[in-house]
Structures are given as structure tokens and as C-alpha cells.
Amino acid sequence: MKPIRLQSVNIKTPWAGDYLSNLRKLETGVGIVREVCAYKKSENSILNSEYEGMNLRDLISLHQKELMGDDTSDQMIRAAYIDAKEDLSIQVHPNQEYAEKVENDFGKSESWYVLQCDEDTSVIAGCNTDDQELLRHAAINGNIEKYLTRINVKPGDFIYIPAGIIHACGKGTLVMEIGSFGGVTYRMYDYGRGRELHLDKGFQVLDTSLSANKKEFPLKARNKNGIRTGVESKEFKVDVIDTIGIQRIFKENKYHIVTCVLNDCDIIIDKEKYCLHYTETLLIPASVKEYEIRGDCRILCSYRP
Incomplete structure (x- = not known):
């Protein structure tokens, strides 16, 4: 089986930057560019002429052994760009057990590789308190950031974000997000953008003991x-x-x-x-x-x- 070219899936967001849009000549406002995704209703189309009209989920189903090898899953590791001019929402993802039971979905752990960023840029990963009532009150009142851990980043840094950790990608960054199969996000705080929050489920899956692991590849x-x-x-x-x-x-x-x-x-x-x-x-x-x-x-x- 020859290598597969995939059609990126471009998603507009309220916090989108313009680095990738300028590079790829995309319409303005695209903040997420999904490079590899077999998740329901988000699948990449296949660009190879021999698979015309197929998406990635179709390809996995029809060519399981050639494409996936020993992996019997109908899903694939997800890879997407985040191009952020503003801070993303503060959020948390469920682990596999919770996602299966409550959402009929997969758990979601992810990682961020930093391609570009402004000077003095940081991301949020983890918190400095285990008092969930305090965090809930702070999320409602808009001052949750003071209880969260900020990590300074630069190009070449790699950060692992396990399921259950509270996190947010920071403004002024272009990162490649690589992660597991799930698509469930519980939004804890959104800087007044008016989108729905998911505090009850978010605090059910939040693990305040978790911290992020950053590796540097200068x-x-x-x-x-x-x-x-x-x-x-x-x-x-x-x-x-x-x-x-x-x-x-x-x-x-x-x-x-x-x-x-x-x-x-x-x-x-x-x-x-x-x-x-x-x-x-x-x-x-x-x-x-x-x-x-x-x-x-x-x-x-x-x-x-």
C-alpha cells in the first residue's frame, strides 16, 4: 500500500490566529486544522486517486491489514494544528473509563509540539490547589487562572497533556496536537465568549494531582x-x-x-x-x-x- 495523502479539515474558532492561514492560503478565522482524524463526522477525505470518494474511516475498514497492521482498531491517532491568536478555553478531557460509561466515546489524552510562538508565551497545564470547590467558585467568578499552572514554552518544546488534567493552549502559538481517539471536551472557563460550559462533568473527571511533562528539543x-x-x-x-x-x-x-x-x-x-x-x-x-x-x-x- 502506498503512502496516503489526506485532505485537511479546517475549523473556524473565535480564538484563531493567522499563521497557518497565511501559509496555506486559508480563509480567515481557521484555528484548527485536522491533519489526521478518523473520528465520527470529522474524518479526512483521501486525496489518492485510487481511493477517490473515500474518507479515512472507509480506508481503515476496507484496508485494515495493509494500513493498520496488527492494530485492529477502527480509529487512528489524531493529529491537528492549533493556531491561536487568543487563549483557548480552559478545559479538561475524560479518561477512557469515564468516556465509555458516560459519553459512549473514547478517552482523550494529547500532546502539544510548539512550532511557532510569541516571546514569553505560556500554556496552562495543571493546578496549584486540590480544592475543587475553590476551583468551581473561581471558574464561575472568572478568576480561575490564578489557581492554574502556567508553563513557558518556545519552539521545539513538547508537552504531554494526560486525560483529567486541566489545561489550555496559550495565545500566540502554533502547535501540532497529537493525541488519542476521543473527541470529548469539557469547557471549564471561556473568557466570556458565550459558549457553553460543562462544569459538572468537568469536575467529575478533573484530577488535581496531575502535572504536565515538558521536554525540550532546541x-x-x-x-x-x-x-x-x-x-x-x-x-x-x-x-x-x-x-x-x-x-x-x-x-x-x-x-x-x-x-x-x-x-x-x-x-x-x-x-x-x-x-x-x-x-x-x-x-x-x-x-x-x-x-x-x-x-x-x-x-x-x-x-x-
Whole structure:
């Protein structure tokens, strides 16, 4: 099975920036760009001519073994850009047990890789109190931020956001969000934008003991080929692959989602070249056993552990 090109799904948001819109010539107001998604009613369309008219869920169903390998799921790791001019809502996601029981859905853990950000930019991940009544009162009265943990970020940082942690992506950022299957978000505070809040369910799933894990992969430190673990959880793993010239990747019977997050590169598979420009994503099926990266670039490679 050849690599799969997917049509991005663009979503307008009240907090949208314009970095990705300018880069890709999108209409204004697009804050979320879903690169890989098989979630209900959000599936990417397939751009490969041999699968014309199909979406990603169709492809998984019809070509399970070739595409997914040993993974018998009908879902796939989700990858999306968040382009934020303003702070996103403060929110929390349920774990697998709660999501199955209450929402008939999947749990949601995620991660953020920072491509671009303003100086002195931060994200919210975790809180500095275990008093949920205090937090509820603060959410209602609009001063919840003082009880939350802010983490300063810069390009090349990677942050893991487990299900149950209160969090919000910060203004002035372009991040790649890579996460598990779920699509349930409980909004705890929204800066007066008038959207629905979900405080009752949010506080049922909130775990005040959780904290975020940040790893730093400085762009200026790139001077040789290397593969390092950006994020690893039971649901998904992301490798940070730096290539200076040529690097060959050998893989197990798993799909790889490869996203170019620095410069441009070429992916070589069976002597065929697939150009991958900055921010573009390519889905490499499980049936492909090895591929080559050529260029001066950084790739995020996402897959099931």
C-alpha cells in the first residue's frame, strides 16, 4: 500500500490566529486544522486517486491489514494544528473509563509540539490547589487562572497533556496536537465568549494531582541525525526525528504519521519520492517496512506503541 495523502479539515474558532492561514492560503478565522482524524463526522477525505470518494474511516475498514497492521482498531491517532491568536478555553478531557460509561466515546489524552510562538508565551497545564470547590467558585467568578499552572514554552518544546488534567493552549502559538481517539471536551472557563460550559462533568473527571511533562528539543541544537522520544503514553508515541542529509527509518508492522515541522524534506519509499513541505503530513501504512528521509529537517513520527 502506498503512502496516503489526506485532505485537511479546517475549523473556524473565535480564538484563531493567522499563521497557518497565511501559509496555506486559508480563509480567515481557521484555528484548527485536522491533519489526521478518523473520528465520527470529522474524518479526512483521501486525496489518492485510487481511493477517490473515500474518507479515512472507509480506508481503515476496507484496508485494515495493509494500513493498520496488527492494530485492529477502527480509529487512528489524531493529529491537528492549533493556531491561536487568543487563549483557548480552559478545559479538561475524560479518561477512557469515564468516556465509555458516560459519553459512549473514547478517552482523550494529547500532546502539544510548539512550532511557532510569541516571546514569553505560556500554556496552562495543571493546578496549584486540590480544592475543587475553590476551583468551581473561581471558574464561575472568572478568576480561575490564578489557581492554574502556567508553563513557558518556545519552539521545539513538547508537552504531554494526560486525560483529567486541566489545561489550555496559550495565545500566540502554533502547535501540532497529537493525541488519542476521543473527541470529548469539557469547557471549564471561556473568557466570556458565550459558549457553553460543562462544569459538572468537568469536575467529575478533573484530577488535581496531575502535572504536565515538558521536554525540550532546541532547534539550534540540531547538528546530526537523531531519533528521540517526544511523548510516550499507552495510547500513542511520538518520535522527534532530526535529519541532516539522509536518514533511513525501519519500522514494525505499524502505521506512521509523519509531519514535517522544520523546513521541507522528501520521503523515499520503494524509490518513489514524496515531497513533504513545512507543516505537511503523510500517512505511511503498516505494510511499508522502511523509508528514507532526505533533507535538513525535523519530522514528528506518531504511531501506536
